[in-house]
Amino acid sequence: MHKPGEIRILALALIQDGERIFMSQGFDQKKQQTFYRAMGGGVDFGETSLVALQREFQEEIQAELTNLQYLGCLENIFTYNGQHGHEIIQLYKCDFVDPKFYQLDQLEFNEGERKKIALWVEINCFKSGELKLVPEQFIDYL
Secondary structure (H helix, E strand, C coil): CCCCCCEEEEEEEECEECCEEEEEEEEECCCCEEEEEEEEEECCCCCCHHHHHHHHHHHHHCCCEEEEEEEEEEEEEEEECCEEEEEEEEEEEEEECCCHHHHCCEEEEEECCEEEEEEEEEHHHHHCCCCCECCHHHHHHC
8 A cells, every 4th residue: 555645546457368367366364355356566667667567567467469459548546455545557468379278266465565465266256255356346347
């Protein structure tokens, strides 16, 4: 999370393989709830959202992206671990260059000092409400 009162600009990727989608898993300690969101990260000053998305995938999981297609912009106002957050999300649809990523069940990676997990999730698990997708507007793009 960033400083309270700050709006964060993110670039996130929806990477789909048939009926599954590549997601990062998170956990809200206050709500005691697991959630899933598209991977990507913050856009730095002077950087386009497209460049930020490619950089984040290189930094976090050493992956190159291809077939990048801009889907739209989402605004997300939320509470995470008891703190209010506000994000503007530039959303892209894309694919992995290296086919090995489609063979993985899950992948551990570091985001700063935090250990995280990325994994393939069946889209129907989000549509049925079995798993929590954040922000919920992502479902409109699946």
